[in-house]
Amino acid sequence: MDHDAIVAQAALPPLRGRVQRDAALGPQSWFRVGGPADWLVRPADADDLLVLLRDAPPEWPVVTIGAASNLLIRDGGVRGVVLRLGRGFAEVVVEPNGVVAGAAVLDATLAQHAAAAGLAGLEFLSGIPGSVGGAVAMNAGAYGTEVKDVLDWAELATPAGLQRLSASELGFSYRRATLPTGAVVTRARFRAAPGDASAITARLAEIREGREATQPVRARTGGSTFKNPPGHKAWALIDAAGCRGLRRGDAQVSEKHCNFLLNLGAASAADLEDLGEEVRARVLARSGIALEWEIKRIGEFAA
Structure with a gap:
């Protein structure tokens, strides 16, 4: 039986949230590219999500896209369920020495809530273009601080129920957390300390202005494309390999910050991924260093 027949015959469990069949994903991606999802599900809350994880057809993969910022969705679309x-999942609770935030809360919004409460230590999150769930799952970092440095615990939905794991139980490494199989981050608690409100606000403004000056923040991009190899900056290796401004159709290596790929308007996901692979090949040939993708790539190539 082919894939379409399997999807047509199988059924999702009854859910209270929004469910769409053959849902367009491209418009939700920061790159504005990519094919459709078999099913796009927006659970109403954690209980709804638990029902889905427990009762969805076991042969269907489940992929979470979060804010779809550091993500490339391939042109052939995504099989199974996209969450x-x-x-x-957007509640923010400020406590005397930290903040509990739902997985859908934007990192910058979390930083703003902390600043408004006079809590310091989370300003770096304002420089990360994503949501809390993704930040935990990839140990996001900026300006010398990573999620692992400030996380107390994360709550995860799994097919067996909710789990709460401490930072030490999440196996953090550079741009990676080790989550249980099938787990989806639902909320997390971040440590913070009372500080000078004006100094915290000034730091947020400094980060915002720095990003706008050095990164193509208003372009169709996916953020940092490649991880920094040990002892090196990815952008410097890309620049030294002559890739600044390199194009493949409407896919371009940013001239402003060459660890960013841009969709100038009509690029496909294949154009962007092929350009990224060309950058990797040029960097390897010049420096002997193999860049690793930081952007998560999901889905299938177009037929």
């Missing part, structure tokens, strides 16, 4: 957490 996008929304309003039911």
Whole structure:
């Protein structure tokens, strides 16, 4: 039986959230590219998500896309279920020495809530273009601080129920957390300390202005494309390999910050991924260093 027949015959469990068949994903991606999802599910809340993880057809993969910022969705689309957490996962609770935030809360929004409460230590999150769930799952970092440095615990939905794991139990490494199989981050607690509110606000403004000056923040991009190899900066290796401004159709290596790929308007996911692979090949040939993708690539190539 072919894939379409399997999807047509199988059924999702009854859910209270929004469910779409053959849902367009490209418009939700920061790159604005990519094919459709078999099913796009926005669970109403954590209980709804648990029902889905427990009762969805076991042969269907489940992929979470979060804010779809550091993500490339391939042109052939994504098989199975794509999860996008929304309003039911957007609560922010400020505590005297930290903040608990739902997985759908934007990193910058979390930083702003902390600043408004006079809590310091989370300013770096304002420089990360994504959501809390993705930040935990990839140990996001900026300006010398990573999620692992400030995380107390993360709550995870799994097919067996909710789990709460401490930072030490999440196996953090550079741009990676080790989550249990099938787990989806639902919320997390971040440590912070009372500080001078004006100094915290000034730091947020400094980070925002620095990003706008050095990164193509208003372009169709996926953020940092490649991980920094030990002892090196990816952008410097890319620049030294002559890739600044390199194009493949409407896919381009940013001239402003060459660890960013841009969709100038009509690029496909294949154009962007092929350009990224060309950059990797040029860097390897010049420096002997193999860049690793930081952007998560999901889905299938177009037929």
